[in-house]
Every structure is written in structure tokens, then in C-alpha cells.
Amino acid sequence: MTEKVTDLLHLFDEQKFQEDLISWFKKEQRILPWRENKDPYRVWVSEIMLQQTRVDTVIPYFERFMRLFPSIEALAEAEESDVLKAWEGLGYYSRARNLQSAVREVAESYNGIVPNHPREISGLKGVGPYTAGAILSIAYDIPEPAVDGNVMRVLSRVVGIWEDIAKPSARKTFEEVTRRIISKDDPSSFNQGMMELGAIVCTPRSPSCLLCPVQEHCRAFAEGSQEELPIKSKKKAPRPVPIAVVALEDSTGKFLIRQRPETGLLASLWEFPNVELSEGGLKQEQIKKHLRDEYEIDSEVEKELASFNHIFSHLKWQLTVYKGSYQGELASKHFKMVDKNELQNFAFPVAHQKITQLILESEG
Ligand code: SF4
Structure with missing residues (x-):
């Protein structure tokens, strides 16, 4: 672990943080169709759909997609035009195309079973570090970080990380912090708890700190800087x-x-x-x-x-x-x-x- 991360986590009670986060998640999690079971294919499809798209928008698409292509084999054998049609309106169509070619690779090279090894899963088309971590942790209970914008926001506030999250180098810090604090007993609930907290409590504006299950661990709350974090430099206008x-x-x-x-x-x-x-x-x-x-x-x-x-x-x-x-x-x-x-x-x-x-x- 780098010195920077050791310093960041000095006096941070990882054990208690995990307990508070996970017990809250188990009680308060929203009922979402991709949480019905831990089928890695369903987790994968949901995570790809949720990139850049809101949960409410994704739900009906996910349910229809699962009816049309209920398994790796069904999606691998489908016509690309049918897959694109099912994706119509979700935008970012390369996600659908990459998903199908990756699923075909799983069907051909991995006997139809989504690989549970970080190197193999990261080699699939369209599967970046976040998606790989989400599938490995949620479906296979492997303690891998799944760091997206929501998780970076929560972590920057809880731990007090003042790095620009728009810079690719910041991701390394967030991943390293997660590797250190993730629950080794229940990485699935830990990562989902972080995502859920970012979605419904630790929101970009006006986070609900008074209702927050990890408030006592939160350094931004302690110093009143929750509205200033995360640091994010502006993107160029389109x-x-x-x-x-x-x-x-x-x-x-x-x-x-x-x-x-x-x-x-x-x-x-x-x-x-x-x-x-x-x-x-x-x-x-x-x-x-x-x-x-x-x-x-x-x-x-x-x-x-x-x-x-x-x-x-x-x-x-x-x-x-x-x-x-x-x-x-x-x-x-x-x-x-x-x-x-x-x-x-x-x-x-x-x-x-x-x-x-x-x-x-x-x-x-
Ligand atoms: S206390 Fe507030 S800023 Fe800190 S994690 Fe909770 S909601 Fe976010």
C-alpha cells in the first residue's frame, strides 16, 4: 500500500465502517430486478445498462432484455439488429454491441460461464475496471473494488480525499483505498452498499447526512466540507x-x-x-x-x-x-x-x- 493511502486511512475504523454500511444496506436496499439473484450474467447486463443511465430508466429495459435474451446462449445467438432494437433509447449503443461480442466470447471460450478471474473478465470487450469489480464482487463475492463516480463521491467525503476525480490518476487512489477497507467477508454487500449510499443518501447535492448510516465515520461531515467534495474539474463543453x-x-x-x-x-x-x-x-x-x-x-x-x-x-x-x-x-x-x-x-x-x-x- 502506498504511503498516501496509509496516511489517508490513519485512524479510520475500517471494521466498524463495514458493519455500519453493510447492516444499513441489508435493511434499506431498494428492490431492483437485477438484485433478485446473483446470476453473473444479470449483474453484467445491469451494470452495462446503468453506465450513464438512471436506475428508473434502466428497469423496464432490463426486464425486457432479460425476457428477450434470458441467458448467455440466448444473447450470443441473437441477431445484432434485435439486440440494438432492444437497446433503442438507452443510448451509447456501443455498450450493447460490446456486450454481445463479449458474451459470444464467454459462450465460445469459457463454456458459457462468466469468468471469475480478474484478468480474464477484464479481457472481455467493454468490461472496464468498474464493471469487472462489480461482477466479481456482487456475483462471485471476490473482494475487488468497483469504483465509479458515485463511489468516488462517497469515498472522497467519508475518507476526505481531495484529489480531482476527473483525472484518471485519482482512480488508483480510490481503488487502493477500497481494497484496504472492503469487507473480505461480504464484498458483495460492501460494494453494493457503497453504490446504494451514493445513489440515495450521499447524493451529489444536499446529501442526507443526518440520515446517513456512516455519518460517524465521515470526515467531510465532521468538518462541514461535504458540499465541496468531490473535487471535479470541468469538462470541455460539447x-x-x-x-x-x-x-x-x-x-x-x-x-x-x-x-x-x-x-x-x-x-x-x-x-x-x-x-x-x-x-x-x-x-x-x-x-x-x-x-x-x-x-x-x-x-x-x-x-x-x-x-x-x-x-x-x-x-x-x-x-x-x-x-x-x-x-x-x-x-x-x-x-x-x-x-x-x-x-x-x-x-x-x-x-x-x-x-x-x-x-x-x-x-x-
Ligand atoms: S455523512 Fe453526509 S457526506 Fe458523509 S457519507 Fe454520509 S451523506 Fe455523505
């Missing part, structure tokens, strides 16, 4: 990207959609024709030119249907949506003409789901 999109209808009432490339942002999802706008020039003219260059069709871009923003962690799409029409034959195979009632059978990113909705509403 880069704005102006985009024109067109809901293009042919004379038979079908809409043109295309599948995004197999790699990169929102890989393999479907979308309406769109173009990133350059400065100057009419938006309608730019999208008409794009339709000519990309799809070899002459179109009419008519009224504006809506404009809205969609924010990713690093990008902000500023979308202007048009209704358009065209006559003639399509010359490429990389897209489909789809009846408006069939649009919902395709996996679209959230921004394009909104456009589907606009079409259904405007068409009656």
Missing part, C-alpha cells in the same frame, strides 16, 4: 455540430432511411438522410446537394418540421428537420424505402426516433 435532416417521402408514401456505417458513432443504427452544414449557404440547398451527391436523386425540400438539439458527451447536434419529396428511381443499395408504419421496426438513435414521431404525428 462541440456544436449543425445538421440538416430530411424526412424524404416518395410518391407511394414511403420514407428513405439509411444505415450508418458499421464503426464509429451510433454504428449500424438507422437514420434519415442528413448532412453536416457548412457555414453560409441555405440549409435546404445544402441538403438537396447532399441528396444529389449521396443518393443520386433530385428532391424538393419543403417545409421545416422542427429544430432541436441532441447532446452527446463530446458533441451537440443542432438539428433542423425538413419534410421533402422526390420522384424517380433510387440507384444505391445502402438504404431502404420504408412505409411510415414500419419505421418503428428499425433501431434509430434517439434524435432520429424523434423524427419518426414527428412524421407519424404530421401524417396523422
Whole structure:
């Protein structure tokens, strides 16, 4: 253990902290579908879904996903398009794609059993240190740290860690502290207790210190610095990207959609024709030119249907949506003409789901 961590934990009563945290967790934990049992596959799926997504949002997705793909074998054998469809609306679709390829590796290389060794599990696609620690501790009772933003917040306050949690180097400190204080008898309840405490008591703003089960251990509470911790430097604002999109209808009432490339942002999802706008020039003219260059069709871009923003962690799409029409034959195979009632059978990113909705509403 480094000197820094020894200093941080000087006079910290690990044993009593574990007891207080675990007994509170056992009494107060929320009933959540992935806590019904300790099946490592269920723990894995839930942890992937919960990255960047709120518990309330995840619950119905998790339940449906488990009905559709109840086991490693079922998910390994599923069509990728069905998996993406089940994930539609959760965002960060690479999570779903990585999950399926990792599950296929488990099916092929580990006899369908999620590995319980840190090195093996960390080698699976999309399984970072947090997810590995969560599966190993929750499903297999192995005392591995599972340190995410919530846990860093709780630990920074309880132990008094004034490191910038936005810096990757801070994670090492938090993992080392956890390795030292985690319960070796019940690492599953310990890690889940830390997560639960961060979710419902030690919240980012206005933590409920007066109801907190570990208040007597908490250094931030003792010195009144709970609102100042954790230290987190600001991320850069997402880069704005102006985009024109067109809901293009042919004379038979079908809409043109295309599948995004197999790699990169929102890989393999479907979308309406769109173009990133350059400065100057009419938006309608730019999208008409794009339709000519990309799809070899002459179109009419008519009224504006809506404009809205969609924010990713690093990008902000500023979308202007048009209704358009065209006559003639399509010359490429990389897209489909789809009846408006069939649009919902395709996996679209959230921004394009909104456009589907606009079409259904405007068409009656
Ligand atoms: S006492 Fe307050 S700041 Fe400390 S762990 Fe509890 S809720 Fe968080």
C-alpha cells in the first residue's frame, strides 16, 4: 500500500465502517430486478445498462432484455439488429454491441460461464475496471473494488480525499483505498452498499447526512466540507455540430432511411438522410446537394418540421428537420424505402426516433 493511502486511512475504523454500511444496506436496499439473484450474467447486463443511465430508466429495459435474451446462449445467438432494437433509447449503443461480442466470447471460450478471474473478465470487450469489480464482487463475492463516480463521491467525503476525480490518476487512489477497507467477508454487500449510499443518501447535492448510516465515520461531515467534495474539474463543453435532416417521402408514401456505417458513432443504427452544414449557404440547398451527391436523386425540400438539439458527451447536434419529396428511381443499395408504419421496426438513435414521431404525428 502506498504511503498516501496509509496516511489517508490513519485512524479510520475500517471494521466498524463495514458493519455500519453493510447492516444499513441489508435493511434499506431498494428492490431492483437485477438484485433478485446473483446470476453473473444479470449483474453484467445491469451494470452495462446503468453506465450513464438512471436506475428508473434502466428497469423496464432490463426486464425486457432479460425476457428477450434470458441467458448467455440466448444473447450470443441473437441477431445484432434485435439486440440494438432492444437497446433503442438507452443510448451509447456501443455498450450493447460490446456486450454481445463479449458474451459470444464467454459462450465460445469459457463454456458459457462468466469468468471469475480478474484478468480474464477484464479481457472481455467493454468490461472496464468498474464493471469487472462489480461482477466479481456482487456475483462471485471476490473482494475487488468497483469504483465509479458515485463511489468516488462517497469515498472522497467519508475518507476526505481531495484529489480531482476527473483525472484518471485519482482512480488508483480510490481503488487502493477500497481494497484496504472492503469487507473480505461480504464484498458483495460492501460494494453494493457503497453504490446504494451514493445513489440515495450521499447524493451529489444536499446529501442526507443526518440520515446517513456512516455519518460517524465521515470526515467531510465532521468538518462541514461535504458540499465541496468531490473535487471535479470541468469538462470541455460539447462541440456544436449543425445538421440538416430530411424526412424524404416518395410518391407511394414511403420514407428513405439509411444505415450508418458499421464503426464509429451510433454504428449500424438507422437514420434519415442528413448532412453536416457548412457555414453560409441555405440549409435546404445544402441538403438537396447532399441528396444529389449521396443518393443520386433530385428532391424538393419543403417545409421545416422542427429544430432541436441532441447532446452527446463530446458533441451537440443542432438539428433542423425538413419534410421533402422526390420522384424517380433510387440507384444505391445502402438504404431502404420504408412505409411510415414500419419505421418503428428499425433501431434509430434517439434524435432520429424523434423524427419518426414527428412524421407519424404530421401524417396523422
Ligand atoms: S455523512 Fe453526509 S457526506 Fe458523509 S457519507 Fe454520509 S451523506 Fe455523505
